[in-house]
Amino acid sequence: AQTVTQSQPEMSVQEAETVTLSCTYDTSESDYYLFWYKQPPSRQMILVIRQEAYKQQNATENRFSVNFQKAAKSFSLKISDSQLGDAAMYFCAYRSAVAYGGSQGNLIFGKGTKLSVKP
Amino acid sequence: DTGVSQDPRHKITKRGQNVTFRCDPISEHNRLYWYRQTLGQGPEFLTYFQNEAQLEKSRLLSDRFSAERPKGSFSTLEIQRTEQGDSAMYLCASGRSGNTIYFGEGSWLTVV
Numbered sequence: 001a002q003t004v005t006q007s008q009p010e011m012s013v014q015e016a017e018t019v020t021l022s023c024t025y026d027t028s029e030s031d032y033y034l035f036w037y038k039q040p041p042s043r044q045m046i047l048v049i050r051q052e053a054y055k056q057q058n059a060t061e062n063r064f065s066v067n068f069q070k071a072a073k074s075f076s077l078k079i080s081d082s083q084l085g086d087a088a089m090y091f092c093a094y095r096s097a098v099a100y101g102g103s104q105g106n107l108i109f110g111k112g113t114k115l116s117v118k119p
Numbered sequence: 120d121t122g123v124s125q126d127p128r129h130k131i132t133k134r135g136q137n138v139t140f141r142c143d144p145i146s147e148h149n150r151l152y153w154y155r156q157t158l159g160q161g162p163e164f165l166t167y168f169q170n171e172a173q174l175e176k177s178r179l180l181s182d183r184f185s186a187e188r189p190k191g192s193f194s195t196l197e198i199q200r201t202e203q204g205d206s207a208m209y210l211c212a213s214g215r216s217g218n219t220i221y222f223g224e225g226s227w228l229t230v231v
Binding site: 004050091110111 | 208212223
């Protein structure tokens with residue numbers, strides 16, 4: 001079974017600085033997707049960034065970028081120029097790209113990292 | 120784009136009562152998921168539909184839980200004989216094959 005581990009329960013960053021959130025995962029599959037979701041205090045889960053495992057190039061979305069190390073099964077999120085609105089819980093998630101046994105790619109989440117942004 | 124909507128947003132119920140949550144997915148999405156999230160934890164998968172067919176259920180989904188998606192559009196999640204341990208946020212999400220899953224705002228359940 002696949003697992004996702006976020007080893008940092010809480011992180012803090014100064015406004016305008018850069019912070020990196022860590023995520024490792026365990027899988028025997030070669031084809032999968034990885035995601036970072038953000039959950040602000042209002043509680044709606046919002047997609048931040050997505051990475052396909054077959055792509056070597058790291059995904060980037062504006063101030064958000066990932067460092068995807070497939071061999072190491074590591075998927076960290078870098079937030080540049082942090083803003084107050086970035087304060088939230090961040091969840092790393094794994095999704096299989098292969099359908100088998102009726103499983104159609106539901107998301108497996110880590111326990112999350114609470115990010116605080118100091119003004 | 121109306122997004123994934125859930126109703127009610129908050130529900131307080133007495134132990135032993137039944138509750139039902141509704142989820143309306145994004146209209147063109149054929150896949151619908153239910154997750155449960157407790158404070159300080161990541162969401163845990165409960166069940167999944169492709170169109171009207173319920174294709175997978177987690178072991179977390181006890182016999183007191185039932186989910187339906189009768190016409191392949193909206194879905195309901197019913198919890199019978201609620202227990203205090205059922206208190207959580209119930210998240211609905213939808214997506215298309217191979218694509219990103221989008222979440223609703225969740226339905227908070229408090230069992231007293």
